[in-house]
Amino acid sequence: MPGALFAQSPVPPVAAPLSAWTEIEAEAAKAPPTGYNAYKAALASRPMWKNYFATYANWTAPAPRVPADGRLPNLSEKPRQPRFPLTPRVWPAKPGEASVCLWEDDKVAAVSFGIDDNNAMEVPMWLEISRTYGGIPITWNLITSNIDGVIDRGRVGSAGTWTLWKSVLDQGYQIQSHSVSHVGNPVLEDGWPGPDWEAAESMRQLDTNLPGQHTKVFVPPGASIKFFAVSGAWRASVVKYYASARGSSGIPINPANQTDYFDIRTTANIGPFVADEVTPGTPAWIANNQLKSILDPAHKNYRGWATFFTHALNFKDAALLTTKDPALAKVFDFYNKNRDQLWVGQFANVALYGQQRDTATIKILRTDASGIALDLTSRMDPEVFDYPLTVKVRLPDAWAAVAASQAGSPVPCSVVRNDGATYALVKARPDRGEILVAPKKN
Ligand SMILES: [Zn+2]
Structure with missing residues (x-):
C-alpha cells in the first residue's frame, strides 16, 4: 500500500529551501503562455505570502496545553500492536454488569x-x-x-x-x-x-x-x-x-x-x-x-x-x-x-x-432496587475529550423501562433486547460524575 512506500522514502524537510524558487522559475518558464499553471501561480503569490508572513514576524509558538492530573493530551504513539x-x-452476562461500546x-x-x-x-x-x-x-x-x-x-x-x-x-x-x-x-x-x-x-x-x-x-x-x-x-x-x-x-x-x-x-x-x-x-x-x-x-x-x-x-x-x-x-x-x-x-x-474508549475504565459502584450506579473514567484530558461514550448496562429482567442520569442530570438512554435479556445504552461523558440507571416507576 502507498503508506509503506512513504515510510521507506526519506522524510521530507521541515521547509522548502530558498533555492526552490530557482527551480520553480525554471518550470514556470516552460509553461504555455496562457492558462493556469501551478508554478506561475506560486511565483505570482510569493509577494502576497511574504507580506502576510511579515505580520507574523514576532510570532512565537504558544505553549501546548498541559492537562491536569496527569491526563493525556492525545494518544500520539503509533500503535505497533492491537490495544x-x-x-x-x-x-454483559449478569444484571448490573456494564461495558463501553x-x-x-x-x-x-x-x-x-x-x-x-x-x-x-x-x-x-x-x-x-x-x-x-x-x-x-x-x-x-x-x-x-x-x-x-x-x-x-x-x-x-x-x-x-x-x-x-x-x-x-x-x-x-x-x-x-x-x-x-x-x-x-x-x-x-x-x-x-x-x-x-x-x-x-x-x-x-x-x-x-x-x-x-x-x-x-x-x-x-x-x-x-x-x-x-x-x-x-x-x-x-x-x-x-x-x-x-x-x-x-x-x-x-x-x-x-x-x-x-x-x-x-x-x-x-x-x-x-x-x-x-x-x-x-x-x-x-x-x-x-x-x-x-x-x-x-x-x-x-x-x-x-x-x-x-x-x-x-x-x-x-x-x-x-x-x-x-x-x-x-x-x-x-x-x-x-x-x-x-x-x-x-x-x-x-x-x-x-476512540481515544476515550481506548483508555476507559468502567466500575460498578452498586446495584440495588433503586438503580445501577457506575463510574466511567478515561485517561484523556476531559477539557478536550468531552464526547459521550455509549455504555451498555445489563438490566434486571423486571426493569422494563429505565432512565439514566449523570451527576444528577438526565442523559440519553435507550433500551435494547438480546437473547431474552434487556440492556440499557447510556450516553455519558468520562470523568463527569456518577452514572445512575434507574427503573422507571409507572
Ligand atoms: Zn488541501
Missing part, C-alpha cells in the same frame, strides 16, 4: 466524511447532498488565511467568509483545520513561520472567529508543487496542539483497535474502494480495503472506521452527484442504507470517542 482484542458486540449506539462500525480546501461556493450544494442521503455529517477542513478575503480579495468566493462558516456550524456540521497557508510558500527565508505556526495559528483563527468553536483535528496540506512538499514535519507540530490528525495513507479503513490517531487513514480516491466486484489482478491494498468489509464478520476490517474526503466537485446541482461522481454517491448510499449498523459520525467525534 485490545476486537470482538463482536458485547452482551466499541462505537456510539453500539454500532458495528464507524464512517465519516470531509471536504478539504474550503470550496465555499459549493456549500449550498453540499448541504443539499447531505440531506439527500439522510443527513451526512460533513466536516469542512478549512485553510484559514484567506477567509473574509484577508490576503486575496479576489479569491474570497472560494475561501468563504466567517459568516458563511458560522452558518455551516449552526446547521450542525463541523469545521476543523487544514492549516493557515496550505504551504503556499513554505520557505523560511521568505518569512514562513513554520509548521508549528500552521498548526497553532489556524486553530487560533478558527476558535477566535467562530463562536463556540473548539478546533481539535488537523488535516495536513499536501503541496501543489513538489518543491513545497514538507509533509515530514507535520506530526511533531500537530501532536502539540491537536487531539487527532488525518494522514496520507491513501486507504480508507482504520482498524478499531489499532488506530494511529495522528495518521488517520483516508483517501480522496474513492472509486477503487467501492467496487461492485473486486476483479482478479486488483492490488491487494485495494482489494483488502473495500468499504463494505467493515461490516463483514469474516474480514480483518470488521468493526473498523472508514473515512473518505473530497475537494471541489466543480458542478452546481446536487442531483448531478450520481452521474458526475458516482463513487461518492455510492459511499453516501452505503452510509445511509446501513445506519442500523454504522455510526455515521463526524470525524472529530469518532477520533475523540
Whole structure:
C-alpha cells in the first residue's frame, strides 16, 4: 500500500529551501503562455505570502496545553500492536454488569466524511447532498488565511467568509483545520513561520472567529508543487496542539483497535474502494480495503472506521452527484442504507470517542432496587475529550423501562433486547460524575 512506500522514502524537510524558487522559475518558464499553471501561480503569490508572513514576524509558538492530573493530551504513539482484542458486540452476562461500546449506539462500525480546501461556493450544494442521503455529517477542513478575503480579495468566493462558516456550524456540521497557508510558500527565508505556526495559528483563527468553536483535528496540506512538499514535519507540530490528525495513507479503513490517531487513514480516491466486484489482478491494498468489509464478520476490517474526503466537485446541482461522481454517491448510499449498523459520525467525534474508549475504565459502584450506579473514567484530558461514550448496562429482567442520569442530570438512554435479556445504552461523558440507571416507576 502507498503508506509503506512513504515510510521507506526519506522524510521530507521541515521547509522548502530558498533555492526552490530557482527551480520553480525554471518550470514556470516552460509553461504555455496562457492558462493556469501551478508554478506561475506560486511565483505570482510569493509577494502576497511574504507580506502576510511579515505580520507574523514576532510570532512565537504558544505553549501546548498541559492537562491536569496527569491526563493525556492525545494518544500520539503509533500503535505497533492491537490495544485490545476486537470482538463482536458485547452482551454483559449478569444484571448490573456494564461495558463501553466499541462505537456510539453500539454500532458495528464507524464512517465519516470531509471536504478539504474550503470550496465555499459549493456549500449550498453540499448541504443539499447531505440531506439527500439522510443527513451526512460533513466536516469542512478549512485553510484559514484567506477567509473574509484577508490576503486575496479576489479569491474570497472560494475561501468563504466567517459568516458563511458560522452558518455551516449552526446547521450542525463541523469545521476543523487544514492549516493557515496550505504551504503556499513554505520557505523560511521568505518569512514562513513554520509548521508549528500552521498548526497553532489556524486553530487560533478558527476558535477566535467562530463562536463556540473548539478546533481539535488537523488535516495536513499536501503541496501543489513538489518543491513545497514538507509533509515530514507535520506530526511533531500537530501532536502539540491537536487531539487527532488525518494522514496520507491513501486507504480508507482504520482498524478499531489499532488506530494511529495522528495518521488517520483516508483517501480522496474513492472509486477503487467501492467496487461492485473486486476483479482478479486488483492490488491487494485495494482489494483488502473495500468499504463494505467493515461490516463483514469474516474480514480483518470488521468493526473498523472508514473515512473518505473530497475537494471541489466543480458542478452546481446536487442531483448531478450520481452521474458526475458516482463513487461518492455510492459511499453516501452505503452510509445511509446501513445506519442500523454504522455510526455515521463526524470525524472529530469518532477520533475523540476512540481515544476515550481506548483508555476507559468502567466500575460498578452498586446495584440495588433503586438503580445501577457506575463510574466511567478515561485517561484523556476531559477539557478536550468531552464526547459521550455509549455504555451498555445489563438490566434486571423486571426493569422494563429505565432512565439514566449523570451527576444528577438526565442523559440519553435507550433500551435494547438480546437473547431474552434487556440492556440499557447510556450516553455519558468520562470523568463527569456518577452514572445512575434507574427503573422507571409507572
Ligand atoms: Zn488541501
